[in-house]
Amino acid sequence: MESSANDSGETPGMAVDIEIHPPKPVISFEDLRDSFAELAEILKDQSHEWTQRMDALGRFQVLLQHQLFNAASFVPMISERFVPGFVSQLEDRRSTLCKEACATVTALALALRVDFEPIALQLVPVLLRLVVVTIKLISESGSTCIHSVLAYSKSCTVMLCEAASSHPHPVARARCAEYIREMLKLHGKEGLEFATDVICRSVVKTLSDSDPATRSASKGAFALFAQHWPELAEAAKATMLPAALKLVSEPEKKAAVARPSFKQFMQKKPAAAPPAFVSEPAVARTPVKEAGPPPRGVSFKPFVDEPQSDIIKPSLLKSA
Numbered sequence: 001m002e003s004s005a006n007d008s009g010e011t012p013g014m015a016v017d018i019e020i021h022p023p024k025p026v027i028s029f030e031d032l033r034d035s036f037a038e039l040a041e042i043l044k045d046q047s048h049e050w051t052q053r054m055d056a057l058g059r060f061q062v063l064l065q066h067q068l069f070n071a072a073s074f075v076p077m078i079s080e081r082f083v084p085g086f087v088s089q090l091e092d093r094r095s096t097l098c099k100e101a102c103a104t105v106t107a108l109a110l111a112l113r114v115d116f117e118p119i120a121l122q123l124v125p126v127l128l129r130l131v132v133v134t135i136k137l138i139s140e141s142g143s144t145c146i147h148s149v150l151a152y153s154k155s156c157t158v159m160l161c162e163a164a165s166s167h168p169h170p171v172a173r174a175r176c177a178e179y180i181r182e183m184l185k186l187h188g189k190e191g192l193e194f195a196t197d198v199i200c201r202s203v204v205k206t207l208s209d210s211d212p213a214t215r216s217a218s219k220g221a222f223a224l225f226a227q228h229w230p231e232l233a234e235a236a237k238a239t240m241l242p243a244a245l246k247l248v249s250e251p252e253k254k255a256a257v258a259r260p261s262f263k264q265f266m267q268k269k270p271a272a273a274p275p276a277f278v279s280e281p282a283v284a285r286t287p288v289k290e291a292g293p294p295p296r297g298v299s300f301k302p303f304v305d306e307p308q309s310d311i312i313k314p315s316l317l318k319s320a
Helices: 029-043 050-064 071-090 095-130 136-152 154-166 170-191 193-206 212-228 230-237 242-249 262-268 314-319
Strands: none
Touching: 029 050, 029 071, 050 071, 050 095, 071 095, 095 136, 095 154, 095 170, 136 170, 154 170, 154 193, 170 193, 170 212, 193 212, 193 230, 212 230, 212 242
């Protein structure tokens, strides 16, 4: 497994943009087969430069979308010549190359669909080894790829159940419990009837796992299992440990809604806009004429409001 930087200077975990050259023009079925054979020679191992292998993976994805591509005609060739090369590229610790290899496996599963089953048995175990790699881009790419191919990988159910029950790494056990839950959603009762006992034993065991993430994923898997096979689920409860039985009996907790703090609330709440000024409708008013000067001989004395008094003034008495 190659894990050191090559002559190009890329180190493991570093993502680098690679220009993907379009494949040569393909006119006939023979041209398509020759193009696949050329790519298989480049991808068969890690002897070629990683940039060439990166380019070959991109060209392979383009050829899968060609109108002349027929899954039934190319499955034997892909299984024999490409699968070993895909394993080699997936095990490369260059994050960019490994991510592109995962994308290529996903594209292959979408192109082959049900014919991908025998290939999945060879590639899913390799992808499962990627989910425990400490390089985040590689682990996430491997897990995403497994999720993408589960719809065409029923044959991997037994292997995933065994890994969920006995894998030494807790991350791998938690991931496998998630994959089993996803399998139960995708394939249902009819699709997984052949592995009922294996799924039941695995889920019951992982419900008592020491890893909280594994127990949480197994709880969801058991709920789906009980929907498909209620009688088997009730019988399985009799074999559970008390902690596991309590876990599956608890209702699903709703996700808590995070309440914003007062400061966040005040920042998000828009300030109240001042009330809009409403102008009153214009009213026609009669213009007031300016008063002119008073007529001649007429004088106006300003009115003074004198207080009333009960005392009679002397001048009034004399006149009387």
